[in-house]
Amino acid sequence: MIKRSVHAILLCFTVSFLTLGQEQPQSSSGGFNLGVNNYGISFGNSSIHSGLRFNWSDDGIERINGVNFTLWKPGDNLTGTVNGLSIGILAPAAEDLNGVNIGGLAVIAGNNLNGLSLGSLAAVSLGSATGIKLGGLALVAKGDITGINVGGLACVSGGEIMGISLSSMALVGKKSITGLNFGGLALVSEGTITGLNFGGIAAVGKDGIMGINVSSVALVAEGPIDGFNFGGIAVVGKEHLGGVNIATAALVSEGPVYGVNISGLAVVGSGGIKGVTFGGAGIVSKSEIAGINLTVGDLRSDESITGLNFGGYRIRAREIRGINLGIITTEAKYSTGLMTGVYNRATGTLRGISIGIFNHATELFGIQLGILNWAENNPEYLRILPLLNFHL
16 A cells, blocks of 8 residues: 555656646646646645645735645735635635634634634634634734634634634624624624523623623613613613613613612612612602612602502602602692602692601691691691691
């Protein structure tokens, strides 16, 4: 078997030497080829070849199919396409790399990088990158990055990032980021972030964040934040917060907040708060607060509060409806239902029951229970009474 192999190799060399003096196709210029019609084994910078190719530095190639092995850095011209297994001691490079691409330092594509691509320092594409890609320090593409994407320190795209994307420091997409996304320090998109998303310190989606979203410090979006959202300190959505929202310090939205909302300090929804809401120090809105709302501090709306409401310090709104349990004070212009507190006051109309130490209503249509009860619409001698006052 060995003897036959040696004979075959000698025959290939003989054929090659016999054809050296003959005119070769333009595509094989720059290479010494053992084979026929650009098929076989090539040594040097052949521009078109299929089979096994060894070259010092690829420069100005057109099309290489098979196994391409280069020793040195690429030339100045990233041209042509390499299909198959491309290995570079420093960096395999071409306009398009398709298949398995392995670089001792980097993998570089001038247009598209497709397949399995491994660069100990970086995997780089000036166009898109598709498939399984690993850059020891960075994975960078000017276009979209799609598939399984790993950048040791950073994964950066000038387009979209889609698939499973991991980086120990930063995952950055100029457009949207979609899929399973992990940025050890930060997850940042100028578009939307969608899927299962973790930003070690911050996750920032300019156009919105949707899915299961976790950050040890903050989730921030100028657009909506929807899904299950946890910010170690804060969740901030300019448009709205929806779903399950949890933060140790603050949940804040310039728009509405709705769903299940839990914050150690405050829940602030300028456009309204609806659902089940707990704010340790306060729940505050310029618009309606509705649902089940609990705080040991201040429950306050510039418009109305409706539902089952507990305010450890105060409940205050223009109108309150439902069961409103304040420890210190409950205040409204219009109150319908039950209101409690040390001091309860309806500057307009109270319809229902008021229970406290001191109850005061400008117009009472119901019952006051407390140490001192004041109903201004009662006859003068019945306006201020101990224990019980009523007007039906």
